Amino acid sequence: MxxxxxxxxxxxxxxxxxxxxxxxxxxxxxxxxxxxxxxxxxxxxxxxxxxxxxxxxxILGMTSHATVAAFEGGLEAPQAVAELAGRHPDVLGVAPYVEGEGMARRAGTLSGVLLRGIEPSQEIAVSDVGDHMVSGALTDLEAGAFGLVVGIELARALGLAPGDKVDLMIPQASVTPAGLTPRFRRFTVTGVFEIGMYEYDRSMVYMHIDDAAALYRLGDRVTGLRLKLKDMFAAPRVSREVADLLPGFVYVRDWTQQHANxxxxxxxxxxxxxxxxxxxxxxxxxxxxxxxxxxxxxxxxxxxxxxxxxxxxxxxxxxxxxxxxxxxxxxxxxxxxxxxxxxxxxxxxxxxxxxxxxxxxxxxxxxxxxxxxxxxxxxxxxxxxxxxxxxxxxxxxxxxxxxxxxxxxxxxxxx
Known part of the structure; x- marks a missing residue:
């Protein structure tokens, strides 16, 4: 050779x-x-x-590929805005949400939480949290029932289980004969989820969007809309195109802006x-x-x-x-x-x-x-x-x- x-x-x-x-x-x-x-x-x-x-x-399973929100005061006529945003061919799902911060209390134990009001039937189109339920389901959240779905780490910290009662306080005051007091409401735990990220499992709680709007006194307004896209890497382009479809003073942010750093x-x-x-x-x-x-x-x-x-x-x-x-x-x-x-x-x-x-x-x-x-x-x-x-x-x-x-x-x- x-x-x-x-x-x-x-x-x-x-x-x-x-x-x-x-x-x-x-x-x-x-x-x-x-x-x-x-x-x-x-x-x-x-x-x-x-x-x-x-x-x-x-992170995107808990947040969204893109969000539509008003500059101030909440988003009005969310259904009409959702229909316009849903016309874009790259948008797979649209769901409204109400978001805020609060404090959960049970048996003298306090814990800071991030409150998110959702429409259960629409949330499954933009979020994966429904696939990570340890007990209960997102569909157990009903308007007016004041039910709550909590993360597994928060449930362990407060000793919560489905059927337990927990008080939620928000940083807004109510005027009473005794003076200004923090606004709070008692909720019933209907489910527990486990995403696998301690940050969300420890602080995130879900409730029906109507209950969240009543708690924050938003009326018919919502914090914004969450969008799920066909290709999350095309989010910057799709966000700009969706913004062009929407009238009024609204802005669209995608996940690359929210978590860019x-x-x-x-x-x-x-x-x-x-x-x-x-x-x-x-x-x-x-x-x-x-x-x-x-x-x-x-x-x-x-x-x-x-x-x-x-x-x-x-x-x-x-x-x-x-x-x-x-x-x-x-x-x-x-x-x-x-x-x-x-x-x-x-x-x-x-x-x-x-x-x-x-x-x-x-x-x-x-x-x-x-x-x-x-x-x-x-x-x-x-x-x-x-x-x-x-x-x-x-x-x-x-x-x-x-x-x-x-x-x-x-x-x-x-x-």
Whole structure:
């Protein structure tokens, strides 16, 4: 089988048993260093992709792709506005809502909450909360019944269960013979939901939109409309087009505006982690430089003989480039195998490790997400593999150049 001369000699040098075993050890360390760096890069970026996906889905499952609201005083004629917004072909669902802040009280225990009044029959078209009910259902909320659906963490904090009573106070005062008192109303818990994000499970409560409007004395007005779109990544464009359809003083905001800083921070963190972990691969590539420099020193006599036989300096350069590139290729292949395997199984390995050590790595009351999601992107794998191979190849240039400069007469003088 035909093999280029340089490739054949380079592979022979790689397979040959060296007199200096230290060189073999450094070569092994270089391969393992590259493999470790590639594995770490693939795994960490996959986990960060998973976090970004989970955060986006859970946040948008509770909020909306876009919202329509008035500049002040609440949105009037919400049904007419909803019909106009629903005419856009990219709008899948429209639902009105009333939103505000308040305080929940039961048996002397207080907790701040975010109140949201919804129309249960329309809410399922724009929100996923109905799919995460632990007990009860959103449809159990009826106008005038003053029912309440609470998050599971809030239920645990206040000791609530379906059928229990809880007082809700809002930061608006009522005039009574005793003076100004906070406005409050007693509600009955009809259901409990669990989204998986502590922030929402601990603070969000749902009630019927008519009860919320009565509590806040809005009359026929609502806080705004929530929209669900066919493509959430087209939200900026669709929001502008929907705004053009609506008359009056209203504004439309999409999720990229509401959570722009948060997702921008996630992307920035991903870039920073890529740069930091790439240094592991860079350090391993520097090991290739030291390995090949020692090989060149060890093989000076062989290089001199090859040169006296007519081998050109360029061919000598290619011999050592082949040898170094092989180290980088093997290390990259091992890293790809380890990184892809770990990224695809991290969601099962981490819970098993938590059970083994009896330790929660991601406490629910500290982190947005209490599990460790992973999403492997082919583009990330290609970028990491390309970076590793390029660094491995670049690290061979200087040692190969030194090998090409070996003078046969000087190298063979003491042989």
């Amino acid at each position: 035909f093999q280029p001369f340089e490739l054949a000699i380079g592979l022979r040098y790689t397979r040959a048993k060296r007199r200096n075993h230290f060189i073999s050890f450094i070569s092994l360390i270089s391969m393992l260093g590259i493999a470790l760096g590639v594995t770490a890069l693939i795994t960490v970026l996959s986990v960060m992709n998973g976090f970004e996906r989970e955060l986006r889905e859970r 948060f997702f921008r921070a996630v992307r920035t963190e991903k870039i920073v982690m890529f740069v930091i972990l790439s240094l592991i691969v860079a350090v391993a590539a520097f090991n290739i430089v030291s390995t090949l420099v020692m090989v060149v020193t060890d093989k000076q006599a062989d290089i001199a003989i090859l040169r006296t036989l007519g081998v050109s300096p360029g061919s000598v350069t290619m011999i050592f480039i082949v040898q170094g590139a092989l180290i980088g290729l093997v290390g990259t292949a091992l890293g790809l195998a380890g990184g892809i395997g770990l990224a695809l199984n991290v969601e099962t390995l981490v819970p098993a490790l938590e059970r083994l050590l009896h330790q929660d790595f991601l406490a629910a009351d500290v982190y947005y997400i209490s599990d460790l999601p992973s999403e492997l992107h082919g583009s990330d794998v290609l970028k990491i593999a390309g970076l590793s191979l390029v660094l491995g190849l670049v690290s061979t240039i200087y040692p190969a150049w030194r090998a090409a400069r070996v003078q046969p007469a000087e190298a063979l003088r003491y042989e």
